Amino acid sequence: MTRLTTTLATGAAALALVVGQGTAARADYPERPVEMTILFGSTAQTIGQLLAELMSQHLPQRVVPVSRPGGGGAVGYQYVQSQPADGYNIVWNSNSISTTFHGGNLPFDHTAFTPIAKISEEVIAVAVRSDSGWESLTDIAEAVKASGQPLRVGASGRGSFTHLATEAVLADLGLSEAAIHVPYDEGRAPVELLAGRLDAAVQWPGQFVSHHQAGTLRIVCVSGAARIPSLPDVPTCVEAGAPNMTMTMWRGLAAPAGTPAEVVTALEAAARAAVESEAFREAAGTIGFVPAFADHAAFGELIARDDALLAELMEELGLKQQ
Amino acid sequence: MDMLLHALAASLAPETVFAVAVGSLLGVLFGAIPGLTFTVAMALVVPVTFSLPSEPAIGLLLGTYIGGMTGGSVSAILIGIPGTPSAAATVLDGYQMTRRGRASIALGTAVAASAVGGFVSLVVMMVSVDLVARLAMRFGPAETFALLLFGLSTICGLSEKSFLRGLIAGVLGLMVMTIGIDALDGVQRLTFGTVTLQQGVNLLVAMIALFAVPHVIDAFVQYYRNEKQVDAGTDVRAELPSPGELLRHGWLMLRCSLIGTGVGAIPGTGGPIAAFLAYSHARKSSRTPERFGKGAIEGVVAPESANNAVTGGAMIPLLSLGIPGDPATAILLSALLIHGLIPGPMLFIEHPDTIYGIYILIILAYVFVVAIQLLGIRFFVQLLRVPAHLLAVGIIVMCGYGAFSIRNSVFDVYSVAVLGLLAYGLIQARIPLTPIILGLVLGPALEREFRTALILSRGEADIFISSVPSALFLGLAALVVGGQILRSLRGILAARKAETPSHASADTEPRP
Amino acid sequence: MARPAAAGSRNPAARRDAITGAVLLVLAVAWSATVWLTVSPGRFGVGPRAFPLYLGLVLALLSALLLLTGLRGLRRTSAAAAPAGDDGDSPAGAPLTGWPLVRILGSVTAIMAAYGFLMQGAGFVVATAAVVAVTMWFALGIRRPVMVLATAAGITAGTWLGFGVVLGAYLPRGTWYALF
Known part of the structure; x- marks a missing residue:
């Protein structure tokens, strides 16, 4: 089956070269809809x-x-990577390119893509029940060490970004051995926390905001380098007692490696205009992310830097497969 | 009161009403076409809502959600292929009704049951959103696992022909769903190292394969056998069930609606599970359970009231806790967010008018959905006039594209081809399909909840019996399974006894 | 495929069960072995391997039981021909067997797979038209070119309009060429 598919695909690719690629005049990009x-x-x-x-x-x-x-993103990455590098297939990517690769679920890493532009940043939040009395990460660490009971922390599945952040926080607090990571579907953590089946949860702030305002849950800290506009009184994790804990999830656009520079520039300009628009800023406020445009060069550096950091973290956690 | 009037004015503005109408129509169409589901429809509608004010935007999405949930029954009843996974249970009796010439009655009943389910769940939501949310919160992984296991134990009830083959089918269904990335540990299972297989088998794709491909093969076989003579068209009448007929099932509709609302309110479950639980409940509580699977109207009433009640049930944790119960409500959640409405406890304090508005929009959506469907029935049934072999060609196109559209993945179309062939083989081997479906529906949730519960308890199994709901459902599951084994054994013994003198009934299956 | 034997000397239901049991047993053993060899057991407690592994083993057990039931039934060949409609819902008339059935099974599977392959490469429009035409011409043996072409064009135009234009769903444009 696989061999047959490969043979047919090769034939098809050859056909494609004959029919399409050669004639495309790059100057007029884009001549047809771009798939994101x-x-x-x-x-x-x-x-x-x-x-x-x-x-x-x-x-x-x-x-x-x-x-x-x-x-975890692998399917989409593979699809875009397999498409011609002509700018008609781009991917709405994120740090998941690094986590899926190092987790052993993707046969290629971020170098298989040409960065176009960074679009946004999201941080994650650590939340506890208000009646726990915990105000900061230091409180949590002290309470756990005093009680000897393991801390049950909810985050998404093993190897996901929220799980990695969880482990990073725990390591910083010296709680790596004194905590249990409970994998939850995104979205269920607040209920489990409210119901008392978890002691803490690490998820996107949006999931906790309403409960935080209502006073049932408390967001102890957010993982970015600075506080976020929608939660000005919530400290960063560094402020809350985890000196080395800054993790930010970026999202951006990328195309298959080898995409011509002028195509990248055209897409980058469109992306910049979109990010700077009023509509995007408004949505950012309500959905809970920070618009953070960066051009393709800066984005490329960021991806490489973050990839190295995530590789190191996953290595420490025994999650690095390749 | 002021608030309610304000909400009424906002929700009944012409553009909002129009948006709900468009959404309902879109939902019914996506739901009715096998393969295209309301989750896909809702995702498609989201970009449109960006430029709309919040009421029409929410109305458009709610209409699509409700229309889709209701529309799924159309193809389930007419061609025996569920339009959405939630309508899989409706196939069992709905399609049998069509084969007995009662398609329009089944369709009409499904619409009525759906509307009742929707309204009951809405009423529950209005009067007791806090109470239900708090009850649903008691369902942690252990409790949900127990509930799901109870659901699975009804496999026994749904495959009376052979307990052994029913079990085999259920296990096969559970096995298929373990392929792919394990969500808890992020580990690949049975992917043979390929990225493609990491996406695993989608529930709807498996259902299309199981229902549609054997249907197509049968149609071709029939065509071949009849020497390519086309069957005379089926007698198509568009008669609707009388109100009295519907009233007779009122009590069942109410019970199944409550089941649906409850299941919908528990995160991690969903429409297909609710529909099957309601179906088995209807069958268990019926005085004539043997009619089920042979075109019993209750077999349409029960799943259809339950799966629509799920829409209201799922809104409870969504609005009061900000927790989406399934992909459809997750889309609803992000649409609410983009309009600055953050679901959760604060929504009730800061925007009570929005909550009232949503209630009104749901009622409005049901009015439209019922109207669209009742008007549509006379057109839908015309489908039965199409000769079976040509309809089969259409089904290939719809299901092929439908399978693709779920995740825009060619792998899903290949899966339909392969799984469909296997399904045909299993049918020939007299392995019942219903337990496979039940296994597919329950499998992922069952495993996830079981493992999460054990992680929470650090491996102590007593987490499953230490809470009342969990112990209760496990007990019920044990009763169901025990009873079935007992009946099965008694059947075998009876067969032995009968066989000793005559040797005549060697092949008789154990029967209750 | 369990092909029922001619009624009479042998017990077709038992034979069918025996074959089904045997096939499923092989499948279950292969599955369990694959799981055992390729899936990590996890760090503690019930890891990612437990469910697929135990399901495979349970299936092995159940299919062995089915195989035994079938074999036991086969030994009683002297039994009177088992009542045919034993399991209910059997399709009316004599089942289609042999080459015609294999041809239908093969063509339906191949058509579905080809549809997926073409959809990605050649795009929705070309794939749909081709699949409808091929199905009617070859699988159904309808040799009326005008009717086949008209139906293919009709279904393609209808679904393209319905799905793509009215419902606004995404229709793949094809990756083999850059036409539209």
């Missing part, structure tokens, strides 16, 4: 759809968001 592959559901998908919508206003052709979920 979206790797995840829920808010990541919504932001991607909004971005595509806004970018379409600044390009002669539409940017079509196409959802290709699965394998």
Whole structure:
């Protein structure tokens, strides 16, 4: 089956070269709609759809968001990577390129893509029940060490970004051995926390904001280098007692490696216009992310830097497979 | 009161009503076409809502959600292929009704049951959102696992022909769903190192394969056998169930609606599970359970009231706790967020008018969905006039593209081809399909909840019996399984006894 | 595929069970071995391996039981021909067997797989038209070119309009060429 598919695909690719590629005049890019592959559901998908919508206003052709979920992003990455590097297939990517690669779920790393632009940043939040009396990470660490009971921390599945952040916080607090990571589907952590089945949860702040305001849950800290605009009174994790804990999830756009520079520039300009638009800023406030445009060069450096950091962290946690 | 009037004015503005109508129509169409689901429809609608004010935006999405949930019954009843996973249980009796010439009655009943389910869940939501949310919160992994196991134990009830083959089918269904990335540990299972297999088998893809491919093969076989003579068209009448007929099932609708609301309110469950639980409840509580699977109207009433009640049930944790119960409500959640409405306890304090508005929009959506469906029935049934072999060609296209559209993945179309062939083989081997579906539906949740519960308890198994709901459902599951084994054994013994003198009934299956 | 034997000398239901049991037993053993060899057991407690492994083993046990039941039934060949409609819902008429059935099974599977392959490469429009035409011409043996072409064009246009334009769903444009 596989061999047959490969043979047919090779034949098809040869055909494609004959029919399509050679004639494309790069100057007129884009001549047809650009497909933006979206790797995840829920808010990541919504932001991607909004971005595509806004970018379409600044390009002669539409940017079509196409959802290709699965394998923690691996399925979508593989699809885009296998497409011709002509700028008609781009991916709404994130740090997941590093976690899926180092976790052994993707046969290629971030170098298989040409960065286009960084779009946004998201931090994660550590939350506890208000009646726990814990005000900071230091409180948690002291309480756990005093009681001798393991801390049950909810985050997404093993190897996910929230799990890595959880382990980073715990390591900083010296609690690596005194805590249990309980994997939960995104979205369920607040209930489990409220119901008392978890002692703490590490998730995107949006999940906790309403409970935080209502006073049932308390967001102890956010993982970024600075506080976030929507939660000005919540300290960063560094302020709250984890001196080395800064982790930020970026999202951006990338195309298969080898995409011509002028195509990247065209997409970058559209992305910049979209990020700077009023609509995008408003959505950022309500959905809970920070618009943070960076051009392709700066984005490329960031990806490489973060990849090294995540590789190191996953190595320490025994999660690095390749 | 002021608030309610304000909400009424906002929700009944012409553009909002129009948005709900468009959403409902879109939802019914996506739901009715096998393969295209309301989750896909909702994702497609999201970009449109960016430019709308919040009421029409929410109305558009709610209409799509509710329309899709209701529309799924159309193809389930007419061609025996569920339009959405939530309608899988409806196939069992709905399609049998069509084969007995009662398609329009089944469709009409499904619409009525759906509307009742929706309204009951809405009422529950309105009067007791806090109470239900608090009750649902008691369902942690251990409790949810117990509930799911109880659901799975009804496999026994759904495959009376052979306990052994029913079990085999259930296990096969559970096995298929373990392929892919394990969500808890992030480990690949049975992917043979490929990225493609990491996406695993999608539930709806498996359902399309199980229902649609054997259907197509059968149609071709029939065509071949009839020497390519086309069957005379089926007698198509568009008669609707009378109100009196519907009233007779009122009590069942109410019970199943409550089941649906409850299941919907528990995160990690969802429409297909609710529909099957309601179906087995209807069958267990029926005085004539043998009619089920042969076109019993209750077999349509129960799953359809339950799966629509899930829409209201799922709104409870969504609105009061900010927790999406399934992909559809997750889309709803991000749409609410983008309009500055953050679901959770503060929504009730800061924007009570929005909550009232949502209630009104749901009622409005049901009005439209019922109207669209009732008007549509006379058109839908015309599908039965299409000769079976040509309909099969259409099904190939719809299901092929439908399978693709779920995740825009070619792998899903290949899966339909392969799993469909296997399904046909299993049917020939008299392995019942219903337990496979139940296994597919329950499998991932069952494993996830079981393992999460044990992680929480640090491996202590008593987490499953230390809470009342969990112990209760486990007890019920044990009763169901025990009873079935007992009946099965008695059947074998009876067969032995009968066989000793005559040797005649060697092949008789153990029967209750 | 359990092919029922001609009614009479042998017990077709038992034979079918025996074959089904045997096939599933092989499958279950292969599955369990694959899981055992390729899936990590996890760090503690019930890891990612437990469920697929135990399901495989349970299936092995159940299919062995089915195999035994079937073999036991086969030994009683002298039994009167078992009542045919024993399991209920059997399709009316004599089942289609042999080459015609294999041809239908093969063509339906191949058509579905080809549809997926073409959809990605050649795009929705070309794939749909091709699949409808091929199905009617080859699988159904309808040799009326005008009707086949008209149906193919009709279904393609209808679904393209319905899915793509009215419902606004994403239709793949094809990756083999850059036409539209």
